[in-house]
Amino acid sequence: MGNRPEMFEGTDTIWMDGEFIDWEEAQVHVLTHSLHYGTGVFEGARCYDTSQGPALFRWEPHLDRLYSSAEPLDHEIEHTKEELTEATIELIKRQGLRSCYIRPLVFYGYESLGVGPGDSPTRVAIAAWPWGAYLGEDALQNGVAVKVSSWRKHASSQIPTNVKATGPYLNSMLAGEEARREGYVEAILLNKEGLVAEGPGENLFLVRDGEIYTPGLSQSILDGITRNSVIEIAEDIGYTVHDNTSISRGELYTADELFFTGTAAEVTPISKVDNVEIGNGGRGPITEELQQRFFDVVDRKTEDYEEWFKYIDV
Numbered sequence: 202m203g204n205r206p207e208m209f210e211g212t213d214t215i216w217m218d219g220e221f222i223d224w225e226e227a228q229v230h231v232l233t234h235s236l237h238y239g240t241g242v243f244e245g246a247r248c249y250d251t252s253q254g255p256a257l258f259r260w261e262p263h264l265d266r267l268y269s270s271a272e273p274l275d276h277e278i279e280h281t282k283e284e285l286t287e288a289t290i291e292l293i294k295r296q297g298l299r300s301c302y303i304r305p306l307v308f309y310g311y312e313s314l315g316v317g318p319g320d321s322p323t324r325v326a327i328a329a330w331p332w333g334a335y336l337g338e339d340a341l342q343n344g345v346a347v348k349v350s351s352w353r354k355h356a357s358s359q360i361p362t363n364v365k366a367t368g369p370y371l372n373s374m375l376a377g378e379e380a381r382r383e384g385y386v387e388a389i390l391l392n393k394e395g396l397v398a399e400g401p402g403e404n405l406f407l408v409r410d411g412e413i414y415t416p417g418l419s420q421s422i423l424d425g426i427t428r429n430s431v432i433e434i435a436e437d438i439g440y441t442v443h444d445n446t447s448i449s450r451g452e453l454y455t456a457d458e459l460f461f462t463g464t465a466a467e468v469t470p471i472s473k474v475d476n477v478e479i480g481n482g483g484r485g486p487i488t489e490e491l492q493q494r495f496f497d498v499v500d501r502k503t504e505d506y507e508e509w510f511k512y513i514d515v
C-alpha cells in the first residue's frame with residue numbers, strides 16, 4: 202500500500218471516533234492540541250495467537266488503565282469500555298490478524314491551542330498491527346545490554362507516573378536514544394532519589410539468592426500489567442517476590458539476574474548493565490523459567506490463568 206512504513210505492512214484499517222476508516226484516512230489537523238503539548242493517553246496491549254485461537258491478553262486491566270489515565274488529564278471518553286472492546290475485536294478480525302500489538306490512543310483534537318485544552322474534543326483511535334519481539338528475537342534468548350541513563354525518571358510529584366500519558370514519553374525517548382547512541386539496546390532510569398525506577402517502556406526485576414525483587418509503585422514507575430502477571434506467575438511457582446522494594450544502582454551490578462517486563466518487551470533478560478556482566482552474562486535460570494512459563498501461558502499451553510484471555514471468534 203503506497204508508502205506505508207514497513208512496520209505497518211499487512212494492516213489497512215484504523216478505528217477512529219466510532220468508525221473504521223482506511224489507514225490513509227486516519228489523519229489529524231496540525232493544530233491538534235495533543236500534538237503540541239503531549240496531552241494524550243494511550244495503551245499498548247497484545248493479542249496472542251494461542252492454541253485456542255487469537256486472544257486479547259489481560260484486556261480489562263489495559264482498558265481500565267486507559268480510562269484512569271484519562272482522568273487526571275480531564276479527558277472524557279465518549280465511548281464505553283464495551284464499545285472500545287468491540288471496536289478492537291472487529292479491527293483485528295477485519296484485518297485478518299491473529300497475533301498483534303494494539304494501540305488505543307485518546308487525545309485532544311483541535312479547537313484551542315492554549316496549554317489548557319479548552320473545548321478541544323477528546324478523540325479516540327485504535328490501531329492494531331503485527332509486532333514481534335520489541336527488543337529483538339535475540340534479546341529474548343541472550344538478553345540485552347543496558348545503560349543506566351544520565352536522565353532521571355520524572356518524579357510522580359511532577360508528572361503522574363501511574364498514568365500512561367503521551368508527553369512524558371519524552372523522558373523515555375531521551376533515555377533510550379542516549380543508550381542506543383552509545384551502543385546499548387535499552388536504558389534503565391533511576392528516579393529522583395537515585396534509586397532504580399524502570400526501563401523507558403519496561404518494568405525491571407532483580408533476582409538475588411533465589412528471591413525476586415522489583416521496585417514498588419512509589420518509586421515513580423508505571424503499574425505494569427506484565428509486571429503484575431509475572432509477579433503472580435512467580436508466586437504461583439513458589440518464588441518469594443518482594444514487589445515493594447527500593448533497589449540501588451549498585452545492586453544492579455551485583456544481581457544474580459535482571460530482567461525487563463512489558464507488553465512490548467514481554468520478559469526480556471538483561472545481560473549487562475553499563476558493560477558489567479550480570480550473573481552468567483546471559484539469560485539467568487530463574488529468568489528463563491519465568492519467561493518460559495509466561496510464553497506457555499500466553500500461548501495457552503497451560504490451562505491456568507484462563508481469566509486473563511478474551512478470545513476472538515474468527
Ligand SMILES: Cc1ncc(COP(=O)(O)O)c(C=O)c1O
Pocket residue numbers: 245373399400401402403404422423424425426427428462463464465
Ligand atoms: C514506562 C513504562 N513502564 C512499564 C511498562 C510496562 O507496562 P505493561 O506491562 O503494562 O505493558 C511500560 C509499557 O507499557 C512503560 O511504558
